[in-house]
Amino acid sequence: MRSVIILGSTGSIGTQALDVIRANPRRFEVVGLAVGSNRAALEAQAAEFGVEHTAVGIDEAVQLVRDVDADVVLNGITGSVGLGPTIATLERGTTLALANKESLIVGGDLVTRIAKPGQIVPVDSEHSAIAQALRSGTEDEVRRLVLTASGGPFRGRKREELVDVTPAQALAHPTWDMGLVVTTNSATLVNKGLEVIEAHLLFDVPYDRIDVTVHPQSIVHSMVEFVDGSTIAQASPPDMRLPISLGLDWPNRVAAVGRPLDWTVASSWTFEPLDHAAFPAIALAKQVGRAGGDYPAVFNAANEEAVAAFHAGRIGFLDIVDTVQAVVEAHEPPERELTLASLAESERAARAAANARIAKA
Structure with missing residues (x-):
């Protein structure tokens, strides 16, 4: 037990x-x-x-x-x-x-x-899927990681079509039932950007070998491509109890925590390229991840403040990632050792910078 x-x-x-x-x-x-x-x-x-x-x-x-x-x-x-x-x-x-x-x-x-x-x-479904798929080969045999994204409630929209979206629309996720911040992050794709950084840190794969593809059915939770051209995908109906159960007893599987796919029913799985112009958060996250140090802390803290401001009606939807980018680009990393206290200070500074920009919006 x-x-x-x-x-x-x-x-x-x-x-x-x-x-x-x-x-x-x-x-x-x-x-x-x-x-x-x-x-x-x-x-x-x-x-x-x-x-x-x-x-x-x-x-x-x-x-x-x-x-x-x-x-x-x-x-x-x-x-x-x-x-x-x-x-x-x-x-x-x-x-x-x-x-x-x-x-x-x-x-x-x-x-x-x-x-x-x-x-x-x-425990994230995407990273659990990658961890499961990685058991199919050795570290040297991995060519790239492919994270899937549902695309959120605004999949397929161009940037100009996102100007007037409301907080209620941003919270209408087509697949997952999550809290306010995570659901909004899924709408901006900041959440997927965070997951790219997480994948790099968990699996030690360079950012240029981590891709994102849009998969609106949310059945394939992520994939690993190997050097021989083989791609191993983990697929299941969307249910967080499956990756949670693996987290609790890894690598052992817990019977009957989720339902399996029904192969007697016709279904289609589609994959689409990401529109980086409409959703720039993933490219920004990779930039932040490569910079390292306290940059990811700044990215995350600025985003939390911008999300709160969006739901308070102080800024528009597109202003969320624009605010984060401005704070990241203006940030000057301190010359001090990375500690819990120093990260907290970097977060405080990022929140202040984000709120100062929001106040001028």
Whole structure:
């Protein structure tokens, strides 16, 4: 039986993880739960699963990870605030099932230096798919990684057609039910840009060998192309419980966590090239990833502020990525060691710069 701590237990990832555990009580035991602020929901979860150790807020979550023995910590927190718990988990030597991509992206080299080989297991569906496909060959046999993107609610629109889109339209994702920030990031494709950086950090593949293709059916979750011309794809109906279950017990598969594809029904899978003019976030993310240092932290922090401003009606949809690009291009990296404190300072500066630009919009 594997013991599990779930950070962000009342969010989308956390509740689906509890679904997996609820269906497999002899395989998993919840030993710790943490939430941002929803104490009532936390208490209900703790009562159902018999959990003694709980936490509210990031500081308590970090202490929970440090104090409680577990086989795996599932980090389902949203945003860069998840960096502290990610580092605490890695420092303790516990397996990290990572759904909080921002902590890896913002932490960058700081996180990868701490992590032992195989200690981070990706939970994002795209990176889980790549991890599964990579088992088909050796590191030297990999030619490129191909991440799939649904295209979000504005797939097929030209840049000029995105000027007047509303927050409600941006939140109408065709496939996934996610929170406000992640869903908006999927509409701008910032989320896919973050995933490109994450793929580089997780699998140590250069950015010029990481591609994105638009796949609106969201059945093929990502692919690995090998040097012999073979491409291995992981395909399944969209259901996060599958990659979550692999994160909890990698590399073992958990039976019946999701439904399989129905091969008796006719269906079509399509793949389309990405329109970089309409969705420049991926090219910007690659630029940021290559720059390294605190640039990814600046990129992510500026985006979070721009997304909030868009939903408050202060800027338009296209202004989100334009704001991020302006902040990134104006950024001057400090001459100091990359630490948790220095990254926090870089984030504060980026948020201030983004808000200053937004105020002038």
